[in-house]
Amino acid sequence: MRRVLLLSAYRADSHAYWADWLQREFEEFDWQVLELPGRHFAWRIRGNPLSWLDALPAEKPDLLLATSMVDLATLKGLQPQLADVPSLLYFHENQFAYPLSDDQVRSVEPAMVQIYAGLAADRLLFNSAFNRDSYLQGVASLLARMPDHVPGGIAQRLRKKSSVLPVGVDPIEPARDKDRRLVLWNHRWEYDKRPELFVEAMLQLADRGVDFRLALLGARGRNPVPALELLRRELPDRIVADGFPPKDEYRSIVSRAGIVVSTAAHEFQGLSILEAVSAGAMPVVPDALCYPEQFPERFRYESGDPDSLATYIERLLSPGNARAPDVQDWSAARVRERWRKALSSLAE
Structure with missing residues (x-):
């Protein structure tokens, strides 16, 4: 051997x-x-x-x-x-x-x-x-x-x-009770993932009267994360999951999400996004980094722009939009x- x-x-x-x-x-x-x-x-x-x-x-x-x-x-x-x-x-x-x-x-x-x-x-x-x-x-x-x-x-x-x-990537089976209006964040709550952009876009959508729910996953450190605290304070009724759960619970929540979002300043492969898309979530990702290799242009917003991010999410939340792209090549x-x-x- x-x-x-x-x-x-x-x-x-x-x-x-x-x-x-x-x-x-x-x-x-x-x-x-x-x-x-x-x-x-x-x-x-x-x-x-x-x-x-x-x-x-x-x-x-x-x-x-x-x-x-x-x-x-x-x-x-x-x-x-x-x-x-x-x-x-x-x-x-x-x-x-x-x-x-x-x-x-x-x-x-x-x-x-x-x-x-x-x-x-x-x-x-x-x-x-x-x-x-x-x-x-x-x-x-x-x-x-x-x-x-x-x-x-x-x-x-x-x-x-x-x-x-x-x-x-180990694919995740889509849930039978999939929530197409559930927006997922499944990244570390750290500077290189730019959570403040995500939060700004979510607040914009709420101000526009858009119906959505939030699953806030991903590791967070011991110190409070200002962006996360702001989201908890401003949109508590929309948050249906908030934490860094064990693997089985994590995959169960991901399987129900309709949209998964990245605001990363760096991403070399993006395993968490690929996992969520394998479960049928539609990605909303920056038009930069590794993402142009993985997803069509219709899923990529202008990097670093919360207005563009909010617009892309709102469009995907509209009835009759496209299905999640195929990510089997990364399986x-x-x-x-x-x-x-x-x-x-x-x-x-």
């Missing part, structure tokens, strides 16, 4: 979903998994080779599968037994296209980790073309700003070994064999 060493330096959200799915799905491999908790970002992306210094299995793997949070170049330098092991680097996101909060300072270090890791890997996989293209453009742009001694064609070298392979069933081929080709 071929041994695969899976390294995930930031177990959170799609990283965890992906790692667990691979282990469940491909039992023909002997999985050895090392993961670090999804917190302390700056330390994780620079410190993971040190965190794993004495933790690697003694037996040499046939394939090294690492997420792009892993400092693969340093890891191989500190672990000589891994130097010639075929390596696949998987990008859930890239640091060139990740927005900063008001409390963060842009540092070149996370981006450089992903350049070195890309050069050290035999193959790069991305969960969307947007992710791949923004990474390669970011590499070229960053290196063009360096003062001297930059080899030519780094982005081209990386492009030659890059391809797109999304995380497989686990559709991508399974592509993943098997990717893993097998390097692990032989």
